[in-house]
Amino acid sequence: MTAVDAPPARPTGHPEPRTRRTGRWIEDWRPEEEAFWEETGRPVARRNLWVSIFAEHLGFSVWLIWSVSSAYLVASGFDFTAQELFVLIALPNLVGSLLRVPYTLAVPIFGGRNWTVVSALLLLIPSGLFVWAVQNPTTPYWVFCLIAATAGFGGGNFASSMANINFFYPAAKKGAALGLNAAGGNLGVALIQFGLPVVVGGAGVFGLVKASDGGIHLERAGWVYVALSLVAAALAFRFMDNLATAEAKPREQLSVLKQRHTWIMAFLYIGTFGSFIGYSAAMPLLIKLNFFVPTPAPTGTGINFAYYAFLGALVGSLTRPFGGWLADRFGGARVTLYVFFAMVAGTLGVLWTLTQLTPNPTADPAIALDNQAWFPAFLAFFLFVFAATGIGNGSTYRMIPTIWRTKALEACDGTEAGRTAAIGKATKSASAAIGIIGAVGAIGGFLIPMTFGAPWVADPVAAVRSAFLVFSAFYLVCAGVTWAVYLRRSVLVARFPSLAPAGV
Incomplete structure (x- = not known):
């Protein structure tokens, strides 16, 4: 046993975990108990969080x-179309x-530490x-x-990492912890898009570092x-831990597929995280397609x-913890609703700037210079959208454990033992739901x-403009779903009375 060498007597209602014989397994973990959390749980959780x-x-x-590397393939000698x-x-x-x-299911089966080691090696x-x-x-x-x-x-690493960290933190701390964990991961997108051009010799860094004179070397990345x-x-092998209390059978985890809130939250998460990762992946090519000619x-x-x-x-990565913090303070559903309205406004702004551009299918340098004048507006609106997606990622992920915890507590018998068992079950279900929702x-x-x-698609430039109009309509639908399911007063009082008025 590690991290907790002499656990105090287990209160009534806490099931005895199965003893592990090998590896870094923590057998006693009670983050919802304030004394345990302050004396033992917090430093262990933080250590696992930073490695994660x-x-x-x-x-x-x-x-x-x-x-980002795809934008350099043609310059490296590969004859690929847009x-x-x-x-x-x-x-x-x-x-x-x-x-x-499967990455989510792997955490309770193999242990969070063990699977982090495996998932890192798979990279x-x-x-x-x-x-x-290349x-x-x-x-x-x-x-x-x-x-x-x-x-x-x-991409699979995100689900197992979030499911694992969800087990380590008490309900009151999950929003901030999950927000930091996700933001650290999301920053990997910014780092690869900023660092790869420098590492491979494709670009400098605002005059501080010059592009390589020897051509592009993508293999360096x-x-x-x-x-x-x-x-x-x-690092995971040396500093992380497995939680015996996180054990769950795949069938139990997959039972969340039968719950309507899993699919509702997955739909909303397409709007927030799906937009973040989709726009992040496409942005290098979007800039090159609309504002550059060779x-x-x-x-x-x-x-x-x-x-x-x-x-x-x-921007989207840095605002994600802020979304978790706002959700902890004002309610995840309320924050998510405003996020979708902001995304509608920002996406329409991006679309407006694109309609001001002159398509350059003939690769005319004069047209590229004319379009260049609209780039600051394009970038400003797009960064606004990214900021909204980051806040929305944090607020939607904060909603998940809250929903499952509330439903479990409302269904329990009200005794201390019943509440403890309900919270434990809700934590496992929420971790499974996080993986499913993240996947969708x-x-x-x-x-x-x-x-x-x-x-x-025959004309990518025209397709981009049509796509942003469709995305704006989709975000309006997401806002309507958020309000109808989680914020309408009658729904809130009937389904989540213990969370009123802040909501989920």
Whole structure:
């Protein structure tokens, strides 16, 4: 046994956990008890949280490595169309969303620490294959698609990390803890989009670092993440813990699929996180498509995406903990409602700037210079949307444990033992729901790039404008669902009386 060497007597209502014989397993974990939390739980939870943040951060970076590297493939000698590049950045998001379900189930089966080690080592596959593929211009496109799909391993890391951290913290602290954990992971998107152009020699850093004179070397980015994945696995092995109290059978976890709130929250999460990851993946190509032309050679004319593409993911990542904090204070549903209204306004703003541009299918440098004048407005509206998605990611994830905890407490017999058992069951169900909801929400990361430039899209520039109009309508629907299910006074009083007036 680790972390808790001599646990106090177990209060009535706490089931005896199964004793583990090997590994770093904590057998006694009671975060809802204030004395236990202050004396023992907080430092252990924080240690696991910070390592989890680092490992998840790398997962996001590997997941989105194609979002920025795809913009350099043509310059590296690969003859791919804009539609083919949008598919490359969409595939990791599809695979990552599908892997989130088994990654969530893995935490109670193998332990949070153990699975963090395994999931970090799995990142060696997409990183190593990336190194191999980008060094050979004769690599077929279908091989690139397969390799890009393996980057989905990084997307699965988010679900297992969030499910694991949810077990460590008491209900009152979950919003901030889950927000920090998710923000640290989301920052991996900003880091890869900012750092990869510098590492591979494709761009400098605002005059502080110059672009490489020896051409672009995409394989360097792959080697960096091969090394960092090994570091993450070592840190998890050394400093993280498994919780015996987090044990749950897959059938019990998957029972959340039968609950309507799982699917309602998944729908809302498509709007928040699906937008964040989808826009993050597509932003480098969107900037290049609308504000840059490759002539005159060799530098081209217009906006260099490498200087700005990372800003969206950075803003969305930094605002995510703020969303969790706001949800803790004012109620997640209320915050989420305002988020969707903000996303409607911001998306319409982006659409308005795009309608002011002159399409440049002939790669005319003069047109690129005319469009360049609209870029500040485009970027400002887009960053506003990213900020809203970050806040919405934090507020929706705060709603999940609150909903399950409230439903469990309302169904228990009211005794102390009944409340303790209900909270334990709700925590396990909420962790499973987090994985399922995260999986469905991440599908937005696949749908958005495909909407912008799927193989059957003849004109990606026109498709982008139509897509933003559709997205605005979708966010209005999400706002209506949030209000109807979680904020209407009659619904609130009938279904969540213990949470009024702040709501979920």
